[in-house]
Amino acid sequence: MSLDHLKPPGDDRSRSPSRSPRDADKVPLESMDSTLDVAKYMISCKTRCWETQALDIFRAAGFVVISEVLSEHQCQEVLSACEEVAAQIVGPEQWGNRSNRGRYSFGVASSTGSILHVPEIAGNLLVQAGLVLHPLLEEIFSKDGKADFLCYSGGGDFVLPGVKDYQFLHGDMPMAPGDDRMPPPFLSVNFCVQPLTALNGPIRLVPGKTERDWDRRQEEPPEWRSSRLFPCPAGAALLRDVRILHAGTPNWSAATRFLPSIEYISGGLRATQDEAMFPPSRCIPRGLYETLPEPIQILCRELVAEQGSEPENEDSENLKPWQSRYWHGVTYERA
Template identity: 35%
Template sequence: MTPQSLRETAGSDRTLDTPTVAALRANLEVNNGIKGLDILRSTDTRRAVELFRRDGFVVIADALNDEQVEILATGCHEVAAEILALDKDRAGNRGSHRYSFGGSSLTRSQLHRPEWQMLLDIALVTDVVTAIFESPDYVLRAASGDFCLPGAVEYQPLHSDVRDWCDPATTPFSAFHDPRRQVTVRDLPCPYVCVNFLPQEVTRLNGPTRQIPGTQQSRAPIPSLADEPEWMRLSTVCPAPAGAVMIRDVRAWHGGTPNISGAMRAIPNLEFYAPWFREPIVPGISHGDFRKLSERAQRLVRHCVADSSEPLVTGATLRAR
């Protein structure tokens, strides 16, 4: 897609022209980004695992080639267009101008899309995730991610993507429970990895994810936006090149940041459970499409397959994730 078509998909927002946003832009252009951020080469698997275990995330360049970047970018913008057609006011479902690819899908996943299926066979991801779990027998939870538009001028609160068991009325997606109340999910080895793929460069201005290093096993309360120190707001994973991956321990504190650029920023993902960890999984791929996948990909998605006797109903929704 051309830069113009990307802008048309994202839409425009006059809030980008306010004095408040001008001041924010000036600050981010100078100060945004983790100082000394390591961006590894695709051959440095051992170092990737070390940084992942130290910081709760790692960034690796060159995971996707130019053709794969183009395919993924096109798919992200096609899905975004379907979602945005339902939300003329850009209210979002993860905050204003922010959307979850999974939360905006009737299947809670984009695994039915060929662009996300392509990601199942990226050799670098297989190598690093296998090394993190010290086993190839991990499984796919979902194929999701998020995108934000120009006009997402607010910070998303810091949060974690996994929790100890809670009432199913709150969320059906929680499982770990110690009845003695001595061990939490944060005391475990990493149970759940998210791999975000970058179909465009992530810059200081287009909504880079902020990651708070070393928080994946912290039991400290996550600060609210009002209490969050400035250094945390600027602890963002940027700049990072198109084609890179950001591999995250989902327990680590993270959150969205303002997109005050001229285009949409997307970070589609694959989410994996450790071989020994499970939470409920929603079917995301039809049996027919499953059979077209590589043998390795079939093993990864074996818990995500719809019954062969039932059609997989796909489409966009604005349901909150």
């Protein structure tokens, strides 16, 4: 699949020289450290009353890591599916579509705007992991004693080996003064199907900080640049308010780093009827939808394709506005 239509015009960062995994032996010392104490933001889903502790962490930081959500077998199954999808996305030029060459978004690159049509993704992440995380999701999206949320899509990203650039720090949605932190309008649940290490491009996160906490005319603080989520075990789920400042980091390893996600929205965001976002892409085939357990069907009721039809095929000329641009701090029109 060609992604030339997604190249940011005039962006020199996407035209850097080709990279080779052989460069991975030249790792700067700064890439070996992190100012983020991951243990403070992580809890196992097998811990007693884990949901309560996880909610406290999420409220304070805007993200929380839940370990032991996926088994080793599930991680391998999802990883294999990600590799197959990536093989269809990455062209010989390796342009990428996340503002740096070699970085890709599953959702933007997919013709359905999602990866929920992939059975291994739906079965392991949407269903199995979704059921484990459901009590916490209900707490996060609770307002006035009622949980109100829907599944919006399946996405995430991957970064090829040898990518040396830091992605610019950003929030994926604006947070205006006076906006409440809870419930978040948009939640991404990223899944570690491989361990996140110092070398393979772990995501960086700035706890509790959004776009309104940073004057972009100033350089980002050094501790923010090194606030990277590692070590983080395979099988963990990162629940993240997308307004929290975050960015990609270099992948010095010899393997592609995958971080697929399931995305959820609040009932409040859905009620806005924002034409740039709604209705969402009908990305789940009817046959697959009918195999989902009832709690998951309820969350995905707007995503199911009609009987006898395929999931919506959004070609490059008919992408929704949020699919055809980068949601990462700046807007790029299609070339």
